[in-house]
Amino acid sequence: MEELIGLLAWGKEGWGDELATGAWLTIRLAVATLPFGLFLGFMLALARRSDEPELVAAANVFVTVFRGLPELLTILIIYIGLDLLINEVVQLVSTERWELSKFVSGMVALGIVNASFSSEVILGALKAIPAGQVEAARSMGMSRFYTWLFVVLPQLIRHALPGLGNLWLLLLKETALISVIALDDLLRQTNIVVGATKEPFFFYSITCLIYLFFALASSVVLGGAERWANRGQER
Amino acid sequence: MSTVDVAVVEKPKAETSRAWTAGRVIGICVLALYVLIAYFLLRMIVVNYDPEFVGKYLPRMVGGLWITVQLCTTAIILGALIAFPMSLARTHHNPVIRGLSFGYVYFFRGTPLLAQAFLVYYGAGQFRPVLQDMGLWGFFRDAYNCALFTFTLNTAAYQAEILRGAISNVHKGQWEGAHALGLGKVVTYIKIILPQAFITALRPFGNEIIFLIKGSAVASIITVFDLMGETKLAYSRSYDFQVYLWAAIMYLAMVEALRRCWDKLEARLTRHLKRTED
Amino acid sequence: MKLLKLFVAVVAATVMLSGAASAEMKKVRIGTEGAYPPFNSFDADKNLIGFDVDIAKAICEKMKADCTFVAQDWDGIIPALLANKYDAIIASMSITAEREKKVAFTNKYYNTPARFVAQKGSGITDISPESLKGKVVGAQSSTTHSSYLEDIYKGVEIKLYGTQDEANLDLASGRTDLVLADSIVLLEWMKTKDGACCEYVGKDVTSEKHFGKGAGIAMRKEDTELKAAMNKALAEIVADGTYEKINKKYFPFSIY
Structure with missing residues (x-):
């Protein structure tokens, strides 16, 4: 056992620092993906609510495809396919080649999946706000922007927060799939460590515990956020 | 009366010339983009068509699809069998049972499926002598069994939470009413609570099946030749991007078909809850 | 348009991040x-x-x-x-x-040539496709070794791994009966504590078509x-x- 603990040491002999850099990349990836996914998801939700059938269809096709594909496949398709596509387009105007970094590929892939799911959550939350509230605010002379900011948004956050919180936890776990495109996230670092130390059970357990810790920390933060969003609802 | 007339007069006019709003333009642009992408992908398939390659790998991929279906179906059924007692244990009055079941559910819901699969597959390999003594090595030797084992435990945790939530959603008055009628706890649970809980659980349960089908792609990473595994093999021999498209179509068809069926099923099972006047 | 804009923005951002790749030799x-x-x-x-x-x-x-x-x-x-x-x-x-x-x-x-390895005392000596029927053979996927197995060793159960390490790990734990890989890579592994379980079986495996x-x-x-x-x-x-x-x-x- 002591020998195993020793493997977790920092620096040249141990693998603790490798796991830590992997964990750090996992966090960075998840945090960078979230705003992208939320923004795209929000746009998709608005599109799906629109009166224009073409716009609704466009958004629905997007959501259906990326909700239905395995994340692993989406990542591989974006990682290889998007680069091929960009290069095909770029070659029309120049001879230079462009590359999408692994981090950005991963971010786009996870963000697209996240957006498809969060558009559902946001759509549901928007539906939960009675139309009468917007009408009332407008008839009191509030501008569209202020109605949105002070009437719709706070309620939207309150309704959407639990669902989006679940999606965040999902996102944290999905980052593990990024290891297949050789981005040095926590799981890939663990694979490298296992390859070198031949201690799969110990290191995969440690990695699972780190993911659990992330989930736990997120739950605490999300719980606080939900209490904050619901502060007007207490009786 | 006059308002109705106005509406009747105006309606055809609105249909003949719809306004070109920004939303409509964007919608049409995006749809056009889809058509363009679809054209590129289709062209790629046609240009790179190689009968020998398709003849060799397409049947293998269909075989892989069958493995995926088998794996998921078995895991869902076995998982449900574990989920029932687990959901009860989650609300058990004994704190040890409650704590253990909470730990189990939290672990499997809080960690990536891929990490769990690695843990089971390579972890079991490391403990071969112990497992051999227990007579379990025959089971864990096979990658398919390891994937099945992982998926079952994983989906059981999710299903237990769905069931627990659905049961706690059933109104307390139902318990009290049944009690007042002199029904025993077990009868109340089976005849009154579970049927109502099932209806609430239907949608999340459907989503869980879809999540498992999608998640099952990670089985390929621990050497199972499921749909994803066969796809990667075909890709490694050809470096032809179209095999990923075939796989995408197969997964999408599977998930969409399930979603449609599930919607039908839900509509049928909840038809007594719908009001006829809408 | 918003979707498109976003797409363009992402592409532009990436391009700026990564810059021109092969601008200079x-x-x-x-x-x-x-x-x-x-x-x-x-x-x-x-x-x-x-x-x-x-x-x-x-x-x-x-x-x-x-x-x-x-x-x-x-x-x-x-x-x-x-x-x-x-x-x-x-x-x-x-x-x-x-x-x-x-x-x-x-x-x-x-x-360097390719060779098979198996656990010591496995009793496997003949490595012809016929005599290995029913055995489980591991190799790294997308390698010459995996293509060779796939083409020549019909009727043998082939398991493919992401890395050579993983294939070796499964041979050591007994999930596979044999592994086909580069002889030097295997030799290096057999020198380690985990590879001590195993030994070469048969002679060099040669096929210009497969191994190049x-x-x-x-x-x-x-x-x-x-x-x-x-x-x-x-x-x-x-x-x-x-x-x-x-x-x-x-x-x-x-x-x-």
Whole structure:
């Protein structure tokens, strides 16, 4: 056992620092993906609510495809396919080649999946706000922007927060799939460590515990956020 | 009366010339983009068509699809069998049972499926002598069994939470009413609570099946030749991007078909809850 | 439009981040696997080490190129090259006709045979496809060894792994009966504590069609200049003894 603990040491002999850099990349990836996914998801939700059938269809096709594909496949398709596509387009105007970094590929892939799911959550939350509230605010002379900011948004956050919180936890776990495109996230670092130390059970357990810790920390933060969003609802 | 007339007069006019709003333009642009992408992908398939390659790998991929279906179906059924007692244990009055079941559910819901699969597959390999003594090595030797084992435990945790939530959603008055009628706890649970809980659980349960089908792609990473595994093999021999498209179509068809069926099923099972006047 | 705008924004941002790749000849990005000791692997400080890495550095020095290394899983190593994630693969890649359809190769920089290994005392001596029927054989996926097994060993259960390490791990734990891989890589593994379980079975496995003409450096077909420069540098390090020095550092015999 002591020998195993020793493997977790920092620096040249141990693998603790490798796991830590992997964990750090996992966090960075998840945090960078979230705003992208939320923004795209929000746009998709608005599109799906629109009166224009073409716009609704466009958004629905997007959501259906990326909700239905395995994340692993989406990542591989974006990682290889998007680069091929960009290069095909770029070659029309120049001879230079462009590359999408692994981090950005991963971010786009996870963000697209996240957006498809969060558009559902946001759509549901928007539906939960009675139309009468917007009408009332407008008839009191509030501008569209202020109605949105002070009437719709706070309620939207309150309704959407639990669902989006679940999606965040999902996102944290999905980052593990990024290891297949050789981005040095926590799981890939663990694979490298296992390859070198031949201690799969110990290191995969440690990695699972780190993911659990992330989930736990997120739950605490999300719980606080939900209490904050619901502060007007207490009786 | 006059308002109705106005509406009747105006309606055809609105249909003949719809306004070109920004939303409509964007919608049409995006749809056009889809058509363009679809054209590129289709062209790629046609240009790179190689009968020998398709003849060799397409049947293998269909075989892989069958493995995926088998794996998921078995895991869902076995998982449900574990989920029932687990959901009860989650609300058990004994704190040890409650704590253990909470730990189990939290672990499997809080960690990536891929990490769990690695843990089971390579972890079991490391403990071969112990497992051999227990007579379990025959089971864990096979990658398919390891994937099945992982998926079952994983989906059981999710299903237990769905069931627990659905049961706690059933109104307390139902318990009290049944009690007042002199029904025993077990009868109340089976005849009154579970049927109502099932209806609430239907949608999340459907989503869980879809999540498992999608998640099952990670089985390929621990050497199972499921749909994803066969796809990667075909890709490694050809470096032809179209095999990923075939796989995408197969997964999408599977998930969409399930979603449609599930919607039908839900509509049928909840038809007594719908009001006829809408 | 918003979707489109976003797409354009992402593309633009990426382009700005990564910049022009092959603007000057001097910068060469080299893809390698990092899980194939003794040819390429990571040390505990996560530096790339091994024969391939040393050869790559020597070649870069001769070309006066500024080389950076990119680690990439074996499965995706050619697709990532084609998708311009790096400019050359120096990762013990065998020069085969199948691969030459997609990428260009330099001349070989080493050539070692493939061999089977099994657990000691397994009783397996005959490695013909007929006698191995019903056995489970492991190999790394997307390798010459996996293609060879797939084509020749029909009726044998083949298991494919992402890395050679994983294939070895499963042989040691008894999930597979045999592993087919590069003889040197296996030899190195059998020297370790975990590899002590196993031994070579049968003679060298040869097939020019499957295993090709040895390991070469792969690059995109259109990068003819790079190919010429690398071939020149390779010839130089062989001629001036640099190659021999690196060879000696790892192996007591010549693998050229």
